[in-house]
Amino acid sequence: MTAALHESYDVAIVGAGPAGLAAASFCARAGLNTVLLDEQARPGGQIYRAITASPLQPDTVLGADYWEGRALVREALASGAHYVPGATVWGLLREGEVAVAVAGRAHLIAAKHVILATGAMERPFPIPGWTLPGVMTAGGAQILLKSSGLVPRGRTVLAGCGPLLWLIAWQYLNAGVRLEAVLDTAARASWSRALRHAAGFAASPYLAKGLRMMLAVRRELNVIGSIAALEAEGDGKLEAVTYRTSSGRAQRIGADALLLHQGVVPNVNLSLSAGVAHAWNDAQLCFFPLVDAYGASNVPRLAIAGDGAGIAGAQAAEARGQLAAIAVIRALRPQVQMGGQEQTARALLRRFERGRAFLDSLFRPRPQFRRPQGETVVCRCEEITAKQIADTVALGCPGPNQMKAFLRCGMGPCQGRFCGLTVTELMAHARGVAPQEIGYYRLRPPVKPITLGEIAGLPTNDAAVRAVARE
Amino acid sequence: MFRRLTEASGPALTVEIDGMRVPAQEGDTVAAAMLASDHVVARTSAVSGTARAPFCMMGVCFDCLVTIDGVGNRQACMTAVRQGMRIDTGRGKRQYGQ
Numbered sequence: 001m002t003a004a005l006h007e008s009y010d011v012a013i014v015g016a017g018p019a020g021l022a023a024a025s026f027c028a029r030a031g032l033n034t035v036l037l038d039e040q041a042r043p044g045g046q047i048y049r050a051i052t053a054s055p056l057q058p059d060t061v062l063g064a065d066y067w068e069g070r071a072l073v074r075e076a077l078a079s080g081a082h083y084v085p086g087a088t089v090w091g092l093l094r095e096g097e098v099a100v101a102v103a104g105r106a107h108l109i110a111a112k113h114v115i116l117a118t119g120a121m122e123r124p125f126p127i128p129g130w131t132l133p134g135v136m137t138a139g140g141a142q143i144l145l146k147s148s149g150l151v152p153r154g155r156t157v158l159a160g161c162g163p164l165l166w167l168i169a170w171q172y173l174n175a176g177v178r179l180e181a182v183l184d185t186a187a188r189a190s191w192s193r194a195l196r197h198a199a200g201f202a203a204s205p206y207l208a209k210g211l212r213m214m215l216a217v218r219r220e221l222n223v224i225g226s227i228a229a230l231e232a233e234g235d236g237k238l239e240a241v242t243y244r245t246s247s248g249r250a251q252r253i254g255a256d257a258l259l260l261h262q263g264v265v266p267n268v269n270l271s272l273s274a275g276v277a278h279a280w281n282d283a284q285l286c287f288f289p290l291v292d293a294y295g296a297s298n299v300p301r302l303a304i305a306g307d308g309a310g311i312a313g314a315q316a317a318e319a320r321g322q323l324a325a326i327a328v329i330r331a332l333r334p335q336v337q338m339g340g341q342e343q344t345a346r347a348l349l350r351r352f353e354r355g356r357a358f359l360d361s362l363f364r365p366r367p368q369f370r371r372p373q374g375e376t377v378v379c380r381c382e383e384i385t386a387k388q389i390a391d392t393v394a395l396g397c398p399g400p401n402q403m404k405a406f407l408r409c410g411m412g413p414c415q416g417r418f419c420g421l422t423v424t425e426l427m428a429h430a431r432g433v434a435p436q437e438i439g440y441y442r443l444r445p446p447v448k449p450i451t452l453g454e455i456a457g458l459p460t461n462d463a464a465v466r467a468v469a470r471e
Numbered sequence: 472m473f474r475r476l477t478e479a480s481g482p483a484l485t486v487e488i489d490g491m492r493v494p495a496q497e498g499d500t501v502a503a504a505m506l507a508s509d510h511v512v513a514r515t516s517a518v519s520g521t522a523r524a525p526f527c528m529m530g531v532c533f534d535c536l537v538t539i540d541g542v543g544n545r546q547a548c549m550t551a552v553r554q555g556m557r558i559d560t561g562r563g564k565r566q567y568g569q
Contacts, residue, residue, distance in 0.1 A: 140529065149477040151476055
């Protein structure tokens, strides 16, 4: 931790993953008074989680791509940007006002420009039993590996689809962890659909690495494809995973851990709460903020960079962080020449965006894993089932916000993060309309819980008193 | 549920989970220390009272809410362990008088 927060900055950047780190480096080096606010204790975001403190040696467990993040972190920390770890941004209030809690104290910071680099989170994977202890996200298990060198101890099943699923399986192979099975939920037909985008992927830097990993995992592990149904079973904790393949083969595997993953989606709570316009992306099956080529949104002086503005991966996030920074630098320091940096950033972005359509198509999660039925829990916090949602739509409930009044769905502590997309997709399907028409939860600050003590402790001035005092 | 791949890289710590002394490592989150010591259940749910464990490890799901040094509803996955920390797993909704 560094010096105390100032009252104002030229630019406030939220999130210290690749996009936020790159943006902070550029802004600070251009002479802007820059603050980098990050909720985690250490820089790196989730992709480079714990990179400055991982107990794992830079050997073969995590792979070279992970360790490449070190340069990015080093540059950002040396750039002169004010890096503040453990900082939870809970709202963007009036224009340019960033509300943040650090070490049990709330602060309001004034920023001329704000760049959100809030990254991605796991897509919900609502299957029967997914709330049982023993079931967790594969991304969560990977965080434990990166930050504490932890690997699952008992019988472990990995299930789902997406590049991260194969990466984690490969990292566990490197670590000598034996998985009972890898259940691949991608549809066989995805390959033929994805091949239409193969030309783009052939030029992707991810191609050779991805294929090498998939082959290694297939050679060493029990990979079962075409999974059409998946269930976690147990009384009070996970005891078994049952599955059925497209050809009808059903099996039950005793398991102590089930790690689920079916892709990542933008983390949009902060941008939504700030009034940024979002749209449904049908290729990535999620909402994303509408931004221009520099990440600028419809809200003045508010940009979004990295996977929070649509999933494209770590290197693309770095480029998008740089581009958002370049636009801010041009606005505040027009004399600084950024033409060369922009060319380099655009080339990097083009290179790593190649093949994304192929990946989106190949790893598109199947409908039955996005739209559960019956007694499967959709809202983990309020324990609302798919059937309750279907019944409420049948009563005439038109959207997720009206549904809150019926069911409290999305109103628990996670503030809709783990049910929002499922609810939108279920309602859209039931009503026969596009997800865009259904929309998403209306979000308001605080987007993370803060205590009354933190709010009460906010520094007051005459303007703040006038804002709440009644004459 | 989890085991450590590496021997202690930093100083070893001791925390207390539901009154039991448990080893942890510098750099662990509370959730990591719980999962490494087979204290998997963080709380029971507020609606049906069923057991929940850390699920996302990145502050998104709020399933890992525990009481830390007497302060309730803390995210175990977002809190770093400290020597002597007292962690109490949760039981459903807060009860009157607690």
